Amino acid sequence: MRDFLPADKTRRERVLAVIRERYRAHGFDEIETPVLEEYGRLHAGIGGDNEKLAFNILKRGLDADAVRAAADGPALDVAALADLGLRYDLTVPLARFYATHRAALPSVFRSIQIAPVWRAERPQKGRYRQFVQCDIDIIGDASARAEAELIVASLDALDALGLEGGSIRINDRRLLDAMLDVFGFAAEERPGVLITIDKLDKIGPTGVAAELRERGATAAAVDAFEQFLAGVAGGEDRPFGEDQIRASLPEGVPDEIIAHLVGLGETVAAARGGGVETPLVFDPFLVRGMGYYTGTIFELAHPSVGYSLGGGGRYDGMIGRFLGQDVAAVGFSIGFERIVDLLAASDAADAASVVLVHDRDVPVSELLAHKAAFVASGARVRLEQRTKNLKGLLERASNDGYTAFALLPAGATPGEVEVKPLG
Amino acid sequence: MRDFLPADKTRRERVLAVIRERYRAHGFDEIETPVLEEYGRLHAGIGGDNEKLAFNILKRGLDADAVRAAADGPALDVAALADLGLRYDLTVPLARFYATHRAALPSVFRSIQIAPVWRAERPQKGRYRQFVQCDIDIIGDASARAEAELIVASLDALDALGLEGGSIRINDRRLLDAMLDVFGFAAEERPGVLITIDKLDKIGPTGVAAELRERGATAAAVDAFEQFLAGVAGGEDRPFGEDQIRASLPEGVPDEIIAHLVGLGETVAAARGGGVETPLVFDPFLVRGMGYYTGTIFELAHPSVGYSLGGGGRYDGMIGRFLGQDVAAVGFSIGFERIVDLLAASDAADAASVVLVHDRDVPVSELLAHKAAFVASGARVRLEQRTKNLKGLLERASNDGYTAFALLPAGATPGEVEVKPLG
Numbered sequence: 001m002r003d004f005l006p007a008d009k010t011r012r013e014r015v016l017a018v019i020r021e022r023y024r025a026h027g028f029d030e031i032e033t034p035v036l037e038e039y040g041r042l043h044a045g046i047g048g049d050n051e052k053l054a055f056n057i058l059k060r061g062l063d064a065d066a067v068r069a070a071a072d073g074p075a076l077d078v079a080a081l082a083d084l085g086l087r088y089d090l091t092v093p094l095a096r097f098y099a100t101h102r103a104a105l106p107s108v109f110r111s112i113q114i115a116p117v118w119r120a121e122r123p124q125k126g127r128y129r130q131f132v133q134c135d136i137d138i139i140g141d142a143s144a145r146a147e148a149e150l151i152v153a154s155l156d157a158l159d160a161l162g163l164e165g166g167s168i169r170i171n172d173r174r175l176l177d178a179m180l181d182v183f184g185f186a187a188e189e190r191p192g193v194l195i196t197i198d199k200l201d202k203i204g205p206t207g208v209a210a211e212l213r214e215r216g217a218t219a220a221a222v223d224a225f226e227q228f229l230a231g232v233a234g235g236e237d238r239p240f241g242e243d244q245i246r247a248s249l250p251e252g253v254p255d256e257i258i259a260h261l262v263g264l265g266e267t268v269a270a271a272r273g274g275g276v277e278t279p280l281v282f283d284p285f286l287v288r289g290m291g292y293y294t295g296t297i298f299e300l301a302h303p304s305v306g307y308s309l310g311g312g313g314r315y316d317g318m319i320g321r322f323l324g325q326d327v328a329a330v331g332f333s334i335g336f337e338r339i340v341d342l343l344a345a346s347d348a349a350d351a352a353s354v355v356l357v358h359d360r361d362v363p364v365s366e367l368l369a370h371k372a373a374f375v376a377s378g379a380r381v382r383l384e385q386r387t388k389n390l391k392g393l394l395e396r397a398s399n400d401g402y403t404a405f406a407l408l409p410a411g412a413t414p415g416e417v418e419v420k421p422l423g
Numbered sequence: 424m425r426d427f428l429p430a431d432k433t434r435r436e437r438v439l440a441v442i443r444e445r446y447r448a449h450g451f452d453e454i455e456t457p458v459l460e461e462y463g464r465l466h467a468g469i470g471g472d473n474e475k476l477a478f479n480i481l482k483r484g485l486d487a488d489a490v491r492a493a494a495d496g497p498a499l500d501v502a503a504l505a506d507l508g509l510r511y512d513l514t515v516p517l518a519r520f521y522a523t524h525r526a527a528l529p530s531v532f533r534s535i536q537i538a539p540v541w542r543a544e545r546p547q548k549g550r551y552r553q554f555v556q557c558d559i560d561i562i563g564d565a566s567a568r569a570e571a572e573l574i575v576a577s578l579d580a581l582d583a584l585g586l587e588g589g590s591i592r593i594n595d596r597r598l599l600d601a602m603l604d605v606f607g608f609a610a611e612e613r614p615g616v617l618i619t620i621d622k623l624d625k626i627g628p629t630g631v632a633a634e635l636r637e638r639g640a641t642a643a644a645v646d647a648f649e650q651f652l653a654g655v656a657g658g659e660d661r662p663f664g665e666d667q668i669r670a671s672l673p674e675g676v677p678d679e680i681i682a683h684l685v686g687l688g689e690t691v692a693a694a695r696g697g698g699v700e701t702p703l704v705f706d707p708f709l710v711r712g713m714g715y716y717t718g719t720i721f722e723l724a725h726p727s728v729g730y731s732l733g734g735g736g737r738y739d740g741m742i743g744r745f746l747g748q749d750v751a752a753v754g755f756s757i758g759f760e761r762i763v764d765l766l767a768a769s770d771a772a773d774a775a776s777v778v779l780v781h782d783r784d785v786p787v788s789e790l791l792a793h794k795a796a797f798v799a800s801g802a803r804v805r806l807e808q809r810t811k812n813l814k815g816l817l818e819r820a821s822n823d824g825y826t827a828f829a830l831l832p833a834g835a836t837p838g839e840v841e842v843k844p845l846g
Contacts, residue, residue, distance in 0.1 A: 001457035001459060002457065003454070003455070003456050003457070003520055003523065003524065004454060004455040004456075005454060005524060005527060005528075006452035006453060006454060009452075009453045009454055009455050010452075010453065012455070013443070013453065017440075020436070024803055025798050025801075025802070025803050025804065026794070026798060026803075026804065027794070027803065027804050027805035027806065029429035029432075029433075029823065030429060030432045030433065030436065031426070031427060031428060031429060031432055032426070032427040032432050032435075033426050033427075034424035034425065034426070034552075034553050035458065035539070035541075035553065036424060036478070036541075036553070055459070055480050055481075055483075055507070056480065056481040057478050057479065057480060057481070057509075058478075058479040058480070058481045058501070058504055058505050060478075060543050062499065063499065064494040064495070064498075064499045065494075067490060067491075067493060067494035067499060067504070068490075068491055068494040068495075070490060071487040071488075071490035071491040071494070072487070072491070075487075076485065076486065076487045076490060078481070081481055081490070081504070082481050084478070086480075097426055100426065101426065101428060104428060105428075106805075106807070106819065106823070107810075108806075108807070108808070110805070116458070118458075118459075120483050129457075130457050130458065130459070143787065144787060145787040145790060145791070145806075148787065148791050149791065149794075149806070152791065152795065156798070263787070263788075266788050267787045267788040267791050268791075269788070270788035270789065270791055270792040270795075271788070271791035271792055271794065271795045272795070273792075273795065364566065364567060364568040364571065364686070364690045365686075365689050365690040365692070365693035365694070366693065367568065368568070368571050368572070368575065368690050368691075368693055368694035369693045369694055369696075371449075371450075371572075371694065372575065372693075372694045372695070372696065375448050375449060375579070378448075379448070380447055380448050380449075380450065381448065381449065381450050382450035382529075382533070383450065383531075383568075383572070384529070384531070385531075396529065400452065400529070
């Protein structure tokens with residue numbers, strides 16, 4: 001977990017403001033849920049591996065007997081010690097929120113959630129135990145329209161941040177399933193097979209085939225899959241259209257899933273305008289980790305980095321678990337921490353910001369009158385008592401985003417001091 | 424703990440943006456700390472009664488033996504079960520932050536913290552277990568200048584929110600102490616006496632005297648204090664100047680504390696401009712609950728409500744506890760939740776926002792092209808499929824802050840549909 005000093009915090013808030021403004025422009029509505037959810041809800045099986053990483057809140061008013069009882073069973077009874085936990089994602093809270101407030105929301109609800117989540121990971125580079133997620137979700141629309149709105153809004157937010165040229169890698173969980181079926185993998189071995197396929201970028205087709213054999217997956221299926229991989233896999237991007245999609249898949253996958261993807265591509269193209277290349281890439285081996293995805297899945301890529309800047313997908317089954325009926329849902333999560341790191345070099349200074357440097361003997365009421373005059377003119381103002389090292393003082397102010405300074409002699413009239421540019 | 428639906432969340436973010444912008448203009452710099460602090464730091468005795476209200480985080484990887492050991496002592500050993508906790512205020516984290524990052528901060532550091540805190544209170548009206556605090560603090564300046572900057576910035580933020588006419592009730596902890604000394608209260612009974620004096624607004628001078636006698640406070644001191652109270656106490660506001668301050672105090676309190684307050688009043692007056700009445704009120708019976716205050720204390724009042732909208736004071740001793748040396752510090756906390764409630768009636772709609780109502784048969788790619796054209800023009804845009812009750816649909820959109828709508832027939836050209844005002 002990290003402290004953020006002023007320069008970092010300012011940059012974070014600027015990026016959040018841009019994302020929030022763009023998502024609002026696209027008709028999404030921001031909501032907020034408490035950071036604490038009930039222990040049972042966080043451990044209901046829909047959080048995947050993240051459930052094990054939840055920070056749990058000790059019950060208030062526990063007595064020694066209750067604590068001893070929690071320890072005396074065959075395994076430690078955490079649920080007897082903890083009744084709440086910090087959320088590990090924004091999807092479980094959204095499902096709970098929607099089930100609670102459905103009647104007060106539009107029939108197609110487009111939500112924004114910009115908020116921290118917590119995971120008790122072992123500290124390692126690039127992984128934080130508290131980090132911000134920026135999620136948009138559309139609940140109540142099972143069509144490609146919802147997926148297109150998410151993709152277009154996400155690309156627009158990226159553009160607005162100065163990260164033009166983003167693209168979206170797309171697949172469909174049902175295509176993966178159909179593909180594994182075509183090759184002859186048994187239903188019960190498919191989750192493990194997908195975990196291995198997810199490593200294709202790292203270990204290549206040969207590595208994938210070797211790991212599948214190690215897993216003891218059906219040998220004939222592995223052979224068929226290896227042969228297919230040799231034909232289509234590779235680092236090259238696939239343009240997005242019916243022919244390209246078909247060419248990247250084995251014979252026998254259902255036409256309607258391909259048609260859905262083709263329609264999605266046309267919709268995104270229409271929304272982005274005729275002159276712009278459609279920023280979609282079909283990736284038949286894109287898996288996405290979470291088990292709850294049920295259809296289209298996507299990842300946000302940018303030419304400047306090798307890793308994904310966000311992703312999401314359709315998860316039609318999950319919201320319904322809290323409601324007792326099926327509800328269509330699809331979400332897109334921007335990797336805020338990665339984007340902030342990427343933008344670190346592009347800081348902007350405040351438009352009008354002045355450091356007022358004064359001698360020790362200027363009366364305090366004069367100082368505040370000077371400051372008030374600058375604040376009233378629309379500037380950001382910091383008072384600094386002059387030190388022997390004036391140059392050092394001004395350099396620090398410049399680093400803090402100030403663009404101008406003025407030296408305040410005693411007796412000057414507020415609003416009539418000379419302002420000079422910094423640096 | 425509360426969920427915030429779109430209308431509430433929008434209002435909250437608007438208010439936060441105004442406060443953040445005004446505080447930045449006054450030269451304060453925003454920082455952020457993790458919501459979790461170490462258990463020991465949260466229970467070091469500087470959090471007052473709030474320490475008992477901390478939510479504690481169960482240690483990860485506890486085994487049954489360790490849990491049993493925590494229960495087997497004379498009292499339950501919470502520190503053996505919990506290693507972290509949710510912060511109950513922003514002052515303890517600020518002290519830790521400053522001690523850690525002092526070398527990277529200006530010698531006079533003006534901080535903004537806008538963030539949630541948590542207290543395990545029993546649910547009651549107007550008390551929340553998660554709520555947002557907006558704190559500004561100045562560290563490293565022991566003069567009245569720091570206090571004046573906090574007061575002027577806070578009043579400016581209130582003005583910018585449309586709550587003009589705010590005022591500040593002021594006292595000094597050292598004056599309270601000197602006053603109790605003059606009346607003859609013993610040093611060890613003063614903390615209890617202050618708790619009773621803090622109820623003056625509620626129970627009046629007679630009630631205060633009665634409760635002091637019940638407490639068993641020195642009888643002669645209570646008699647002298649009661650007589651003094653009868654002369655000066657009352658609901659009327661005291662204008663702020665040396666004569667008025669002296670007239671509100673018993674003989675024998677130190678001149679230098681009065682001089683400090685008079686200087687503060689002059690500084691605030693100079694900063695607010697000559698024509699404006701100084702919005703300060705001297706209140707010799709203002710106590711403020713926290714034990715860590717060491718000098719000037721203040722509360723933010725507004726004519727529209729009977730309760731305080733914020734407050735703060737000087738706490739020169741606390742930051743030093745983490746550093747091993749004295750550091751001057753003074754802070755002001757705006758009661759964000761109260762201010763949001765106060766502003767609830769004054770919602771503003773989004774400037775340009777359009778609901779695009781379409782029939783079921785308009786192709787999805789056309790819909791997204793229409794939406795893109797409006798987004799590109801700078802509007803906020805929501806797509807809605809037409810329902811039988813068009814009037815109801817438009818009313819709901821108006822409640823959600825939309826100001827215009829357009830009906831989309833199939834085949835219309837993006838950018839060339841008729842927009843009508845809503846409502």
